[in-house]
Amino acid sequence: MITRRLISVLYPRRCALCDKAIASEDMLCADCSVRIRPVGRDTCHRCGKELADADRIYCYDCSRKLHFFDRGFAVFKYEDVKESLYRFKYSGRAEYARFYAFAADRFIGRELRAIAPDAIVPVPIHRRRYATRGYNQAYEIAKELSGYIGAPVRDDLIKRCKNTIPLKKLSEKERKNNLKNAFIIASNDVKLKKILLIDDIYTTGATMDTIAAIFKEAGVSQVYFLTVAVGAGL
Ligand SMILES: [Zn+2]
Numbered sequence: 001m002i003t004r005r006l007i008s009v010l011y012p013r014r015c016a017l018c019d020k021a022i023a024s025e026d027m028l029c030a031d032c033s034v035r036i037r038p039v040g041r042d043t044c045h046r047c048g049k050e051l052a053d054a055d056r057i058y059c060y061d062c063s064r065k066l067h068f069f070d071r072g073f074a075v076f077k078y079e080d081v082k083e084s085l086y087r088f089k090y091s092g093r094a095e096y097a098r099f100y101a102f103a104a105d106r107f108i109g110r111e112l113r114a115i116a117p118d119a120i121v122p123v124p125i126h127r128r129r130y131a132t133r134g135y136n137q138a139y140e141i142a143k144e145l146s147g148y149i150g151a152p153v154r155d156d157l158i159k160r161c162k163n164t165i166p167l168k169k170l171s172e173k174e175r176k177n178n179l180k181n182a183f184i185i186a187s188n189d190v191k192l193k194k195i196l197l198i199d200d201i202y203t204t205g206a207t208m209d210t211i212a213a214i215f216k217e218a219g220v221s222q223v224y225f226l227t228v229a230v231g232a233g234l
């Protein structure tokens, strides 16, 4: 008990959204738990972006562009969680993954269980980035989510072999070229039918598409994804 108290003094639990120290076993502070809302019900049936027009099935991007993944889901709108995700990735707050997975299960758990993926696959980061960060943020979410939906985490199937330039600095064409050959698959015969990819953010889908295409080529028939956040749809 003393040890536990000491640990909580030295490393207080923090709100996974605003980072305020919280004393209890909660994942969020009282303010954030009232404020935070998941992505609305009317989402793009392909990429999971919230739709401004509920009568549409696909967002503007997905109605024009073919994706290699089958369907994606996001828990929150990027604007609502961007500071949290920044700390999660760049300030060592790996423990936020616990809340992200809890929220994913709470808001999208039914859909994820209906998919019943054979494996949960975190989007890999390059080993050099791993060395500086100390963890792969997508793996942390995948590991926590596995506890809710039961599918095993497989981070041995695909590796990132090239340290890519941050995508937001590039045009769409440059992104594609940059991503090409950035990943290497462990086997050309992946004996899984359905996989669920995990990442922190979905923006244009370039990363998800590249990975989905690689897995489909290797024989996976359905590729889904879940991200903590998604940008606004049209
Ligand atoms: Zn908070």
Ligand SMILES: [Zn+2]
Binding pocket: 044, 045, 046, 047, 048, 049, 058, 059, 060, 061, 062, 063, 233
């Ligand atoms: Zn879409």
